[in-house]
Amino acid sequence: MTRKTGASRDVVVVGAGVIGLSCALFARDRGLDVTVIDREGPAAGASAGNAGAFAFTDILPLASPGMFRKAPRWLLDPLGPLSIPPAYALRIAPWMLRFALSASPRRSARAARAQAAMMDLSRRELEPFLAATGTAAMLRKDGNLELYENEAEFRASLPGWAVRERHGIDFAHLDRDGMAELQPGLSPAFERGTFTPTWYTIADPKEYVLTLGHRFVDGGGRIERGEVAGLRAHEDGVTIRLADGGEIAAGRVVLAAGAFSRDIARSLGERIPLETERGYNTTLPPEAFDLRLQLTFGGHGFVVSRLSSGIRIGGAVELGGLTLPPNFARSDAMLDKAKRFLPALKTEGGTRWMGFRPSLPDSLPAIGPSRASARVIHAFGHGHLGLTQSAGTARLVADLLTGREPAIDLSPFSPQRF
Incomplete structure (x- = not known):
């Protein structure tokens, strides 16, 4: 006999990462009775091991003409910024075709406009949310600080900065002296850099998300452990x-289960092309380097972040799904490069990590009602921008749950756009 789990809930959020808990807190503050359910509990996935950045200037989609110029070279290096394990190549081929179509100049520009609107909203909502x-x-x-190894790499970045400038994003191009003033100890191999002042960070992403969970429970919310196998709308x-x-009855559901959202959405008859970017990092002790700000090595696909828990070196994109074993040689390769780029870096005593980023081909998340029922709202597919866009996504989901006009145009983020 099927087990019924408790009385019917008003709103159930599936997922206790930064997106799910932010949505739950926003919805609760609108007067809704909210329960969160997660297979492992708060901050168990990518929300625990990300780089800790609110990357509000990162409006350019991964699928872009510039990326396609780099991709062949990157794919030849199995430990490089972009890789596809051979065992996963056939499975991801349809997603890669959609990715290629999204990289046309017209579609890429349209995605950048939508991303800019989402970033503006997320930045506006962030500090009031943190205060609350x-x-x-x-x-x-x-x-x-984004760093370039030579003038050619710097020049290749300028079209992207021109797009950001059109969207009102502040930045400053720097020479070696300007970079050294911001961050001493850089390798002299880096000739140019670009500083973006409105790129913020959180002291520790795991601690932040755990604290959101505590605030939610302290305010009367419920967090339950359970693996969601599917949804049935009526x-x-x-x-x-x-x-x-078991089964749980809910008036409405917010699906924010990150990379695990695809199969849950499929239970509603939806085939949303969500794939998994496997992100890797190594977190070194806090004294490993005198880091003053986040550093981005765009030509190598990784960042170095200063967290309260240590110095985190990670990034890159491995399109490998949810079941293949981790390839921690990728973490080691980024650590080796970081040592070359930051000669004083102490690389001993690190902890390696791999996590799943939920990614859609056009780099935009899916936010909006399910095709099957308006009682199910999707909020997943943020790629490496989940923390960045968490407050903005939560505002939009709360608007949908309470019948308000969404704060921005949601059509570019429609789950049905594919």
Whole structure:
């Protein structure tokens, strides 16, 4: 016999990462009764191991003409910034075709406009949200320094900065002396850099998300453990099917389960082309380097972040799904490069990590009602921008749940756009 789990809930958020918990807190503040359910609990996935950046200047989609010029060279290096494990190549081929179509100049420009609107909203909503949740002290406004190894690499970046300039993003191009003033200890191999002051960071992403979970529970919310196997929408609500055979009845559901959202959405008859970017990093002790701000090595696809818990070196894109074993040689390769780029870096005592980023071909998240029922709202597919866009996404989901006009045009983010 199927086990029923408790009475019907008003709103159930599936996923206790930064997107899910932010949505739950926004919805609760609108007066809704909210329960969060997650297979492992708060901050168990990518929300724990990300680089800690609110990358509000990162409006350019991964699928772009510039990326396609780099991709062949990167794909030849199995430990480089972009890789596809041979065992996953056939499975991801349809997604890669959509990715290629999204990289046309017209579609890429349209995605950048939508991303800019989402970034503006997320930045506006962030600090009020941090103040309301008692996490404002965790925010750092140090900015980001992107580094270029030669003049040709710098020149190749200029079209992207021109796009950002048109969207009102502040930045400053620097020479070696300007970079050294911001961050001593850089390798002399880097000739130019670009500083973006509105790129913020959080002191520690895992601690931040755990704190959001505590605030949610302290305010009367509920967080439950359970693996969601599927959803079934009907006229007066949604039935949540659990992997252990149990069921939960809900009036409405917000699907924010990150990379695991694809199969749950499929239970509603939807085929949303969500894939998994496997991100790698190594976190070194705090004394490993005198890091003043986040550093981005765009030509190599990784960043170096200053967290309260240590110095985190990570990034890159491995399109390898949810089941293949981790390839920690990728973490080691980034650490080796970081040592070359920051000669004083102490590389001992690090902890390696791999996590799943949920990615859609056009680099935009899916935010909006399910095709099957308006009682199910999708909020997933943020790629490496989940933390960045968490407050903006939560505002939009709260608008949808309470019948308000969304704060921005949601058509570019429609789950049905594919």
